[in-house]
Amino acid sequence: MAKSKEDVVSEFRVQSIQEAAIRVISRKGMAAATMQEIAEEAGVAKGTIYLYFRDREELVEKTFETAIGELHKRLDAALEGDGTFEERLRAVMTAQLGFFNENREFFRLYHSLRMPEGTSAQQRRQKRTCQPQFRARVDRLAGILKQAMDAGEVRPLDPKRLALFLIEGSIAIVLERLAEDAPPPESEDVELIVSTILGGIAIPKSKRS
Amino acid sequence: MAKSKEDVVSEFRVQSIQEAAIRVISRKGMAAATMQEIAEEAGVAKGTIYLYFRDREELVEKTFETAIGELHKRLDAALEGDGTFEERLRAVMTAQLGFFNENREFFRLYHSLRMPEGTSAQQRRQKRTCQPQFRARVDRLAGILKQAMDAGEVRPLDPKRLALFLIEGSIAIVLERLAEDAPPPESEDVELIVSTILGGIAIPKSKRS
DNA sequence: CGATACACTGACCGTCCGTTCAGCGCGGTG
DNA sequence: CACCGCGCTGAACGGACGGTCAGTGTATCG
Numbered sequence: 001m002a003k004s005k006e007d008v009v010s011e012f013r014v015q016s017i018q019e020a021a022i023r024v025i026s027r028k029g030m031a032a033a034t035m036q037e038i039a040e041e042a043g044v045a046k047g048t049i050y051l052y053f054r055d056r057e058e059l060v061e062k063t064f065e066t067a068i069g070e071l072h073k074r075l076d077a078a079l080e081g082d083g084t085f086e087e088r089l090r091a092v093m094t095a096q097l098g099f100f101n102e103n104r105e106f107f108r109l110y111h112s113l114r115m116p117e118g119t120s121a122q123q124r125r126q127k128r129t130c131q132p133q134f135r136a137r138v139d140r141l142a143g144i145l146k147q148a149m150d151a152g153e154v155r156p157l158d159p160k161r162l163a164l165f166l167i168e169g170s171i172a173i174v175l176e177r178l179a180e181d182a183p184p185p186e187s188e189d190v191e192l193i194v195s196t197i198l199g200g201i202a203i204p205k206s207k208r209s
Numbered sequence: 210m211a212k213s214k215e216d217v218v219s220e221f222r223v224q225s226i227q228e229a230a231i232r233v234i235s236r237k238g239m240a241a242a243t244m245q246e247i248a249e250e251a252g253v254a255k256g257t258i259y260l261y262f263r264d265r266e267e268l269v270e271k272t273f274e275t276a277i278g279e280l281h282k283r284l285d286a287a288l289e290g291d292g293t294f295e296e297r298l299r300a301v302m303t304a305q306l307g308f309f310n311e312n313r314e315f316f317r318l319y320h321s322l323r324m325p326e327g328t329s330a331q332q333r334r335q336k337r338t339c340q341p342q343f344r345a346r347v348d349r350l351a352g353i354l355k356q357a358m359d360a361g362e363v364r365p366l367d368p369k370r371l372a373l374f375l376i377e378g379s380i381a382i383v384l385e386r387l388a389e390d391a392p393p394p395e396s397e398d399v400e401l402i403v404s405t406i407l408g409g410i411a412i413p414k415s416k417r418s
Numbered sequence: 419c420g421a422t423a424c425a426c427t428g429a430c431c432g433t434c435c436g437t438t439c440a441g442c443g444c445g446g447t448g
Numbered sequence: 449c450a451c452c453g454c455g456c457t458g459a460a461c462g463g464a465c466g467g468t469c470a471g472t473g474t475a476t477c478g
Contacts, residue, residue: 009455031240035436045457047438056436086411154410161401162410164385169378176373192370200409201363201371202295218425244466254427256468265466 014052017042018063026107030060068110068133074099075137085148086198092141093170093190100174101186107178138163166197223261226251227272235316239269277319277342283308284346294357295407301350302379302399309383310395316387347372375406 020042025033035056039046053059078095079088100107141163148154170193177183229251234242244265248255262268287304288297309316350372357363379402386392 013455034434046436047457048455050437051455152412155412157401157405157410161382161385161398162405164381165378165402165405168381169374172373172377173370176370189370192366193374196366196371196374196406196409198409198411200405200407201366202407203361203364222425243464245464255466256428257426259467260425 010052013044013048017044017049017052017059018066021059021063022067025060025063026104065133071099071110072133072137075140079140079144085144085151085153086194088144089197090190090194092144093193094186096170097174097177097186097190101177104178107174138167141167166193169193219261222253222257226253226258226261226268227275230268230272231276234269234272235313274342280308280319281342281346284349288349288353294353294360294362295403297353298406299399299403301353302402303395305379306383306386306395306399310386313387316383347376350376375402378402 017038021033021038024038024041027033028037035046035049038059039049042049049059053062074095075092078091082088083091138160142159145154145159145162149156149159173189173193177189183189226247230242230247233247233250236242237246244255244258247268248258251258258268262271283304284301287300291297292300347369351368354363354368354371358365358368382398382402386398392398
């Protein structure tokens with residue numbers, strides 16, 4: 001059966017509310033984003049949100065899942081096919097910087113969810129639904145690193161540690177870019193990260209002038 | 210004049226309350242830490258806190274300043290004297306991992322303050338008092354990197370970007386250590402970071418088996 | 419030992435926010 | 449045109465939390 005008219009309206013509302021939630025949470029942070037403001041941003045009454053989401057928790061959860069899915073799609077797309085480790089690393093970093101550059105607001109949502117707030121019950125639930133998303137991302141990169149190590153392209157090191165180091169380090173640079181008035185071109189920062197990780201920053205003693 | 214008895218009692222109270230605040234904020238996060246719970250943790254009534262701090266904001270601010278000062282002292286101590294860049298880098302990383310390992314609770318406070326929560330007015334104030342502390346840390350490391358670049362020990366790259374990348378990357382590893390039941394010895398993770406940053410992770414084509 | 423000072427207490431107040439629900443308007447139907 | 453169903457509304461409710469202050473206990477002093 002095709003979508004009924006009700007379904008279309010319903011989907012539209014759900015989407016409007018989620019988009020509003022992303023914008024408000026991005027502006028105010030997870031804790032300070034109120035249902036009232038999300039409703040206003042979506043152009044509906046506060047009560048309407050509760051017709052589509054059981055409570056605030058479900059709204060945040062569903063919204064986050066939708067949004068993070070988008071990011072993961074982008075990163076996976078960047079990794080399609082295969083190439084040298086260097087190529088793949090550069091592709092992932094470019095995709096990540098690009099995504100956050102285009103979705104500045106979403107970046108703050110991403111961060112708000114990183115460190116859970118609220119009562120311990122809320123925290124537990126948030127952890128259950130959001131942590132796996134982060135884990136998946138770390139594991140994905142760790143897998144690629146492992147592959148490169150097996151292929152002899154990369155030194156054998158703890159892949160999970162390295163993945164964490166890379167992801168968080170690059171996120172710090174994204175944050176800095178967002179705070180800058182005129183950030184350097186993306187490619188420049190990608191190059192900084194890729195060359196640092198691959199070749200390190202030290203100048204070998206033999207080559208010093 | 211020496212400290213009067215009142216001063217001693219007063220200092221003791223201020224300290225108890227700040228220590229309680231650190232513990233509660235570490236457990237619950239910045240937004241969910243209530244004055245009531247901080248008071249209970251400190252073994253005083255809620256009203257008592259307001260005899261020593263104007264309001265919640267001042268309590269958080271002063272507490273953070275005290276706590277972060279401790280960390281900076283440790284990191285500065287690790288940098289005293291001079292040595293090669295590698296030695297100094299290793300010293301800083303060792304000090305940081307050690308500090309957070311001994312002060313696991315403080316680590317979450319540190320993170321809660323990283324991404325401000327609350328109304329925009331609160332955010333602005335928090336930013337004003339806390340951001341400079343982080344900036345100081347980044348700038349400190351950036352200075353050391355710059356020095357090493359001028360000395361020809363390190364490739365010329367944007368020192369600020371590198372400092373951010375290093376600090377956040379290593380913090381990710383600290384976070385992972387805190388979550389692990391039996392983390393590897395600190396020195397192992399320090400070595401991972403130092404060797405990755407200095408020499409990179411790639412195996413040069415000429416050396417591949 | 420009674421009076422005074424004062425640190426401390428915790429019930430109380432105002433505010434804010436998530437959640438509810440009685441009612442409103444509007445499109446569809448007979 | 450009258451009636452009905454239903455998506456939507458927003459005032460009202462309840463609970464939580466920051467902040468207050470009249471009252472209490474205790475140490476100190478004359």
